[in-house]
Amino acid sequence: MRSKLLAGSNMSNFMSGGGVRIAAFAAFILLSLLLTSWASRRSKGAAGFFVAGRNLTPMQNGLAISGDFMSAASFLGVTGLVALFGFDGLVYQVGFIVGWLMIMLIVAEPVRNCGKYTLSDVVALRLPSASVRGATAASSLLIALAYLLAQLVGAGALASLLLPIGTDAAVILIGVLMIAYVLFGGMVGATYVQIVKAVLVWSAAAFLLVLALAHFSFDVGAMFTKAKASSLHPDHYLIPGAYLKNPLDTVSLAFALALGTAGLPHVMTRFYTVPSAVDARHSAKIALVVMTSFAIMVCLLGFAACAIVGPQSILQSNKAGNSAITLLAVSLGGGVGSFGGEMLLACVSAIAFATILAVVSGIMISSASTIAHDIFAMLVFRNDAQDKRQVRVAKIATVTFGVVAICLALAVKSLNVAFLVGLAFVIAASANLPVILMTLYWRRFTDAGAVAAVVVGVLSSIGLVLVGPAVIGAHGLVFKTTTPLISLANPGIISIPCGFLAGWLVSLITSQRTSATSFEEQQLRMLSGYGAEEAVEH
Amino acid sequence: MKSARHENIEAKEAEMHPTEFGNLEFDRLESAGGVEESTELVAKTWELAKTRNRFVWPLLVGALAIYFGLLILVLSSPAAMSQSLYGEINIGLAAVAAQLLVTVAAFWAYCTCAAAKFDARAASLRLHAQQATRGVQHV
Numbered sequence: 001m002r003s004k005l006l007a008g009s010n011m012s013n014f015m016s017g018g019g020v021r022i023a024a025f026a027a028f029i030l031l032s033l034l035l036t037s038w039a040s041r042r043s044k045g046a047a048g049f050f051v052a053g054r055n056l057t058p059m060q061n062g063l064a065i066s067g068d069f070m071s072a073a074s075f076l077g078v079t080g081l082v083a084l085f086g087f088d089g090l091v092y093q094v095g096f097i098v099g100w101l102m103i104m105l106i107v108a109e110p111v112r113n114c115g116k117y118t119l120s121d122v123v124a125l126r127l128p129s130a131s132v133r134g135a136t137a138a139s140s141l142l143i144a145l146a147y148l149l150a151q152l153v154g155a156g157a158l159a160s161l162l163l164p165i166g167t168d169a170a171v172i173l174i175g176v177l178m179i180a181y182v183l184f185g186g187m188v189g190a191t192y193v194q195i196v197k198a199v200l201v202w203s204a205a206a207f208l209l210v211l212a213l214a215h216f217s218f219d220v221g222a223m224f225t226k227a228k229a230s231s232l233h234p235d236h237y238l239i240p241g242a243y244l245k246n247p248l249d250t251v252s253l254a255f256a257l258a259l260g261t262a263g264l265p266h267v268m269t270r271f272y273t274v275p276s277a278v279d280a281r282h283s284a285k286i287a288l289v290v291m292t293s294f295a296i297m298v299c300l301l302g303f304a305a306c307a308i309v310g311p312q313s314i315l316q317s318n319k320a321g322n323s324a325i326t327l328l329a330v331s332l333g334g335g336v337g338s339f340g341g342e343m344l345l346a347c348v349s350a351i352a353f354a355t356i357l358a359v360v361s362g363i364m365i366s367s368a369s370t371i372a373h374d375i376f377a378m379l380v381f382r383n384d385a386q387d388k389r390q391v392r393v394a395k396i397a398t399v400t401f402g403v404v405a406i407c408l409a410l411a412v413k414s415l416n417v418a419f420l421v422g423l424a425f426v427i428a429a430s431a432n433l434p435v436i437l438m439t440l441y442w443r444r445f446t447d448a449g450a451v452a453a454v455v456v457g458v459l460s461s462i463g464l465v466l467v468g469p470a471v472i473g474a475h476g477l478v479f480k481t482t483t484p485l486i487s488l489a490n491p492g493i494i495s496i497p498c499g500f501l502a503g504w505l506v507s508l509i510t511s512q513r514t515s516a517t518s519f520e521e522q523q524l525r526m527l528s529g530y531g532a533e534e535a536v537e538h
Numbered sequence: 539m540k541s542a543r544h545e546n547i548e549a550k551e552a553e554m555h556p557t558e559f560g561n562l563e564f565d566r567l568e569s570a571g572g573v574e575e576s577t578e579l580v581a582k583t584w585e586l587a588k589t590r591n592r593f594v595w596p597l598l599v600g601a602l603a604i605y606f607g608l609l610i611l612v613l614s615s616p617a618a619m620s621q622s623l624y625g626e627i628n629i630g631l632a633a634v635a636a637q638l639l640v641t642v643a644a645f646w647a648y649c650t651c652a653a654a655k656f657d658a659r660a661a662s663l664r665l666h667a668q669q670a671t672r673g674v675q676h677v
Contacts, residue, residue, distance in 0.1 A: 224626035247613035
């Protein structure tokens with residue numbers, strides 16, 4: 001209690017609701033920093049910094065992976081969507097879960113066996129040319145930047161709902177903490193923050209759900225009936241079309257989510273942190289259990305928010321519905337001003353903020369390894385052996401990339417950048433996924449094919465988003481009076497086939513001259529783990 | 539069984555381009571007179587790859603097909619989705635639940651199969667590869 005008091009801004013403020021929230025958040029920061037500094041003693045050298053020495057247990061890694069999934073977008077965004085629009089919120093949430101199927105079945109274990117620190121390492125095993133590494137590193141950084149910007153801007157927008165601090169202060173606070181975790185703790189630090197947060201956010205959802213169900217004497221049917229009755233459009237609440245108005249666009253979004261998750265660099269890096277491919281599978285198993293149960297709880301909480309709080313109050317607080325879960329927490333705790341309400345609100349707000357922090361730290365460490373390992377060690381110095389220099393470069397990269405991301409986030413904070421998360425998934429599915437799949441499973445894949453897949457995938461994704469409704473037109477950023485060139489906000493259905501087609505066609509017309517590892521040898525390593533990177537001894 | 543496997547190996551060898559053997563590990567084996575060892579390793583690798591791919595890809599494509607099929611079905615006929623199955627649970631909600639169930643079931647099936655069939659073979663392949671290189675180093 002004393003440490004909480006000291007960490008809170010001041011005594012008088014502490015008595016108000018905002019003070020409790022700040023104290024709860026400060027307690028989380030203190031706890032995670034202590035854990036980080038304790039855990040970081042374990043990390044030695046480049047492998048320690050980038051991939052936690054490949055020494056994490058499947059349980060730890062599984063929780064960290066599920067932590068990446070349980071983002072603020074899921075905790076706050078999906079509950080809001082379900083509360084306001086009902087059925088369409090569910091469709092949206094399930095899309096995110098399906099994306100993990102491809103990772104778990106055909107990507108996670110091969111990547112663990114074939115790679116070292118980054119996605120480019122997997123590709124470089126067979127296609128070692130500098131252009132391929134440069135291309136995959138660039139697309140990975142682009143995805144990371146888009147994702148990071150969306151999270152940071154989101155953090156700013158959520159700040160006023162969660163903590164009594166301004167938008168700019170929230171962005172800077174999250175950004176600085178993110179840099180600190182990665183700088184001092186490396187992958188171990190970023191993972192421990194993610195684990196603590198995963199446990200907290202899952203428990204919070206479970207606790208709120210029990211309270212909400214108790215409100216209806218544990219009759220789920222009664223909760224659904226009440227939610228439907230109190231929604232803004234009872235006849236359309238439990239059928240599609242309220243939020244996702246264009247079915248083709250929804251299918252396109254689902255396409256990007258189902259295929260893009262397997263191309264996200266920060267997700268990929270997580271599979272390097274366990275000792276073997278079998279452990280990678282076990283961590284995926286744990287992650288799936290945690291993620292699926294969380295997804296179901298969050299959807300039920302959305303219905304509960306609609307039934308208990310009501311859509312009018314949610315819309316009044318935030319048009320996107322992001323405050324649904326916080327309003328529900330206050331209501332379940334005993335209402336505004338009550339002790340229980342304030343305490344629950346404090347916990348939920350602090351956890352939501354911690355969620356953003358943990359997710360951006362994970363993205364940061366994978367970006368740092370891409371910059372230090374792929375770009376500097378492999379392309380600039382052409383020497384992967386010097387561990388100390390690689391870690392030093394990674395730390396400089398963390399600060400530089402972090403500061404750039406903070407500045408960009410502050411510059412675009414007034415814009416609606418929700419499309420950036422979609423963009424990250426579309427690029428991941430159109431550029432990274434074709435390269436990973438064709439490297440792992442197609443003998444004829446060539447250097448030129450890999451570069452073509454990345455270039456076409458990235459350019460078609462960005463190009464189509466730029467001429468789509470997210471940027472041009474009434475709901476876009478510029479040229480508000482014109483109609484967008486394509487009606488799809490999510491161009492996945494076009495750009496993903498483009499990326500695959502480019503990789504396939506160019507591979508067919510070119511041939512691979514030099515190769516460090518033959519397809520046979522890669523298959524041997526991918527399937528058996530023979531020659532795979534070993535865990536670092538303690 | 540044994541002859542079938544032998545035919546399989548021969549078929550694989552016929553498929554393979556000669557230069558595809560030209561890599562470090564197998565080169566070392568061949569130069570040390572371990573050509574047979576090397577081809578056996580390649581054959582064993584391919585056998586596991588084939589078994590795995592034959593199971594995993596249809597499972598993945600099947601699960602994704604069910605997911606997208608249900609999604610398109612749900613989106614294309616919103617009105618039909620409101621038909622009640624049990625209380626407030628309508629066809630649409632059941633379809634979304636089915637999507638989630640198929641995803642979890644597919645992954646569960648993969649884990650079970652991998653633990654029962656692939657893991658032991660992967661370990662034996664790894665041991666084989668380790669012994670092959672060690673044998674060559676001793677020569």
